[in-house]
Amino acid sequence: EVRLVQSGAEVKKPGTTVKISCKSFGYTFSDYYIHWVKQAPGKGLEWMGLIDPEDAQTIYAEKFQGRITITADTSIDTAYMELTSLTSEDTAVYYCATARYGGHFNYWAQGSLVTVSS
Amino acid sequence: QSVLTQPPSVSGTPGQRVTISCSGDSSNIGSNKVNWYQQLPGTAPKVVMYNNDQRPAGVPARFSGSKSGNSASLAISGLQSEDEADYYCAAWEDSLNDHLLFGGGTKLTVL
Numbered sequence: 001e002v003r004l005v006q007s008g009a010e011v012k013k014p015g016t017t018v019k020i021s022c023k024s025f026g027y028t029f030s031d032y033y034i035h036w037v038k039q040a041p042g043k044g045l046e047w048m049g050l051i052d053p054e055d056a057q058t059i060y061a062e063k064f065q066g067r068i069t070i071t072a073d074t075s076i077d078t079a080y081m082e083l084t085s086l087t088s089e090d091t092a093v094y095y096c097a098t099a100r101y102g103g104h105f106n107y108w109a110q111g112s113l114v115t116v117s118s
Numbered sequence: 119q120s121v122l123t124q125p126p127s128v129s130g131t132p133g134q135r136v137t138i139s140c141s142g143d144s145s146n147i148g149s150n151k152v153n154w155y156q157q158l159p160g161t162a163p164k165v166v167m168y169n170n171d172q173r174p175a176g177v178p179a180r181f182s183g184s185k186s187g188n189s190a191s192l193a194i195s196g197l198q199s200e201d202e203a204d205y206y207c208a209a210w211e212d213s214l215n216d217h218l219l220f221g222g223g224t225k226l227t228v229l
Binding site: 035037044045046047050059061062095097102103104105106108109110111 | 150153155157162163164165168169174204206208210216217218219220221222223
């Protein structure tokens with residue numbers, strides 16, 4: 001059974017950095033890209049970027065360029081999303097999800113709530 | 119503001135057929151496949167339609183998808199109360215190399 005399990009909720013101060021993990025189970029880690037999706041409270045889904053675990057190539061949405069880093073540790077089948085210079089606008093649930101190249105998101109994790117507050 | 123445009127809300131009574139539209143342009147929907155995600159309150163999204171008109175295993179046959187030109191639609195017939203959810207279309211964008219776009223989402227209410 002394929003599962004994605006994310007790290008828990010975080011409360012961060014403005015200007016700091018958050019790093020969320022996404023651990024994969026039940027499939028070959030390099031078979032799927034890992035994507036990250038943001039959902040602010042009461043808002044829609046917003047694509048942030050992806051990583052190909054096979055070669056660590058990344059693509060980031062323009063909106064997050066310069067603040068986001070997505071990495072993958074193939075030794076423990078885990079991807080990470082780091083977001084810097086946090087503001088209240090970054091308060092959201094962040095999801096990781098898998099997809100083949102150009103494909104649909106077939107598996108989603110449970111999401112991680114990040115609250116940015118002074 | 120999303121590049122893929124969906125109606126904010128649609129509604130129907132049990133047993134009715136509803137359609138959710140998703141409008142884009144030639145660089146996204148017009149040249150790529152469209153996927154649809156259902157998000158029940160407090161849960162992660164799940165795919166209910168992929169590659170325009172393909173239903174994943176476990177999704178009822180009441181769900182159907184189509185695409186024409188720069189627009190796509192998700193139809194739900196025989197509406198049931200458990201279909202009440204937010205629905206999002208998604209498509210890759212050619213003008214932004216390998217970027218994914220989501221529609222703004224449509225809240226389906228079963229009256």
